[in-house]
Amino acid sequence: MKGQHAARLQLRHKYLFFKESLFVRDIVRDRWLYFILFPGILYFVIFKYVPMFGLVMAFEDYQPHLGFMNSSWVGLKHFERFFTEPQFWILFRNTILLAIYNLVFFFPLPIVLALMLNEVRNKIFKRFAQTLLYLPHFVSWVVAVGIFYVLFTTEGGIVNELIHRIGIEKIPFLLSEDWFRTMIVSQSIWKEAGWGTIIFLAALSGVDLQLYEASRIDGAGRWRQLWHITLPAIRSTIVILFILRLGTFLDTGFEHIFLMLNSMNREVGEVFDTYVYMKGLTQGQYSYSAAVGLFKSMVGLVLVLGSNWMAKKLGEEGIY
Template identity: 50%
Template sequence: MNNSNTAIEQTSSIKQDSKPTKKSKRLQKAWKYIKRDKYLYIMLFPVIVYFLIFKYAPLYGEIIAFKNYRLADGINGSEWVGFEHFRNLFASQEFYTIFRNTLLLNFYSLVFVFPVPILLALLLNELRGEGYKRVLQNILYIPHFISWVVIGGILIALLSPSTGFINYALQFFGLEPIYFMVSKFWWTVSFIASSVWKEAGFGTILYMAAIAGISPSLYEAAKIDGASKFRQIWHVTLPGIRSTIAILLILQVGKIMDVGFEHIYVLQNPAVSEVAEVISTYVYSRGIINLQYSYTTALGLFQSIIALILVVSVNRIVKALGERGLW
C-alpha cells in the first residue's frame, strides 16, 4: 500500500514538473510577440544603440564630479575629492545668480510660451478653408527649421536702435528708440518673444493630431444642445486634448533647469549678463573654456537631479488629478 502511494506521489510530482511554470509561459508569450513583430524590433535596434552609446555610456563620466579631474590622469587616475566641488558650487554667489536666471527664464517660457501652441491649434482647427489652412500651417512651421544663429541675427537686426525696423517704426510715431538688447527687461521680453516666434507653430502638430482624434458626434451633440463655438471649444475640444496637454506639461517642467545653449548664447551680451547668464552658458564658459571639468560636471549633476525630482513630482500630481502621466 505504501509503495503504491509512493508511486502515485512520484507520478503526480513528475506531472507537476512537466507543466510549464508561469515564468516559462511569460517567456514563450514574449518570444511569440518578438517573432511576430521582428521587423519593428529591427527598426528599433538603431534607436537602442544610439541611446546606449550617447545617453547611457556617458553617465560613467559623472564620477568626475567627485574627482579632481585632469586630462593627463584620465578619469580613473584622477584624485578623489568627494563633495568638494559641490561645496564650492553652493558657496559661490555666481551659482545662485545663474540658478535664479535659469528658473526665471523657464518660468516665463512655461507661462507665456507653453500656452501659445494650444491657442494656435484651437484657432487653426476652426479654419474651414483647407488650402488656406495648409499654407498657414506651413508658414508657422518654417521658423522651427531655422537655426538659432540665423534667428538671433534676424532678431538683433530688427531690434537695432539705429537701423532696426522696430525702432524705425517707434520713431515714425514720435517715440524714443528702445535699446532692446542692452536693457534687462526688454532683453527678457525679446528672449520670450523669439521663443514664441520659432517654436509655437511647430508645437501645434501634437495638439492638432489630438484634436483630429475627437469624435465629430460630440460637436454635433453640443450644437444640438445649443452650445456656441466658444462652449464647444471649452467643453469638447479642450477636454479632448487634456491628456496631451498634461504629458507635454510634464516634459516642459522637466526642462525647467535647462534653457538651452544656442538660444541664450546668440542673444546674450555683457550688458545683460545679470539676467542672461544661465547654467548652460556658465558650463560652457567655466567648463569648456576655463577647463574646470569637475566643477561644471557637479553643476550638471545637480541640474539633472533637480529635473528628475520635478518630473516625478509633476507626473504624480497629474495622475492624482485623473490624467495619464508618463508612466
C-alpha cells in the first residue's frame, strides 16, 4: 500500500512539473503578446484594484490625519444613515428613472444604427456617415452641454426662437423639471450612440454572406434576412453588452448631470453621483460618500450576476 501511495505521489509530481513546464513554455512562446497585454493589466491593477482598499473607509469614521489604520471603526453606521435619510428615496427615484430611460431609449439605438449602416452599399457614403456619427464621442461633456445651452436657451436660443416665430411661447428646456430627463437622454444619444455602433458593426462583419445568398434564392426579402439571419448572428453580442450595461446601471454620469443641474431642476436631477460629490468633496464626509459609492457598486454587481444567470438559463453564453 505504501509503495502504491508513493508511486501515485511521484506520478502526480511529474504531472505538475510537466504542466508547469508547459505553462512556462507557453509564456515564453507568446511573450510579445503578454508584453502588449501588460500595460492594460497594469492600468486595471493601479486604477481599479488598488483603490478598492479605500472602501474600508465606508466602515470607518475616516480622518485623513489618522489614515485608514487608525481611524475608528463604525461598522454599518454610514449605510444606516444613508438608507434612513429623507433624501434617499428622491435620489433613488431620480437615478433609477434616468437609468431606465437610458436603457430603454439609448441602448437599442446603436444596434439600429449599425443595422442601418450595414445595409448601405455605397462605401463612400457609408464612411462619411460613420465619421459624422463617431465625431460627437470625441467632444467633451462641457462642450456638448454648452452646445445644447446655445440651442435651447430662452435668451436667443435657435430652437426657442423658431418656436416663438411660429406663435408658440418659449419653452424653458434648461430650467424645466419636465424636460430635464429628456434633455439628458437626448444628449447621451447624440454624443455616444454613433460610437456604440462600432462593436455591432464588427459583429455584423462576421456574418456569413452565403446565408444571405441562400435566403435570396428562397425568396427572402431584406426584412426576412434581417430577422432570421442578421439579428440572430449578433444576438450574443447584444446580450453581453446588455449585461455589461447593467453593471453600470446606476452610473448616470457625474459630469454630464452636474453640468445640467441648476436650482430649478435639482429636485429631479440630483442623483447618487452628484450626491457623492456634494457630500464627499464639498463637505468632506469621506466615509459617508464611500458608503454611498459602495452601495452603487453592489447593486451593479447583483444586476450583472443576475442577468448573466438569466442569460445562461435562456441558452446564451453570458460573460463568464
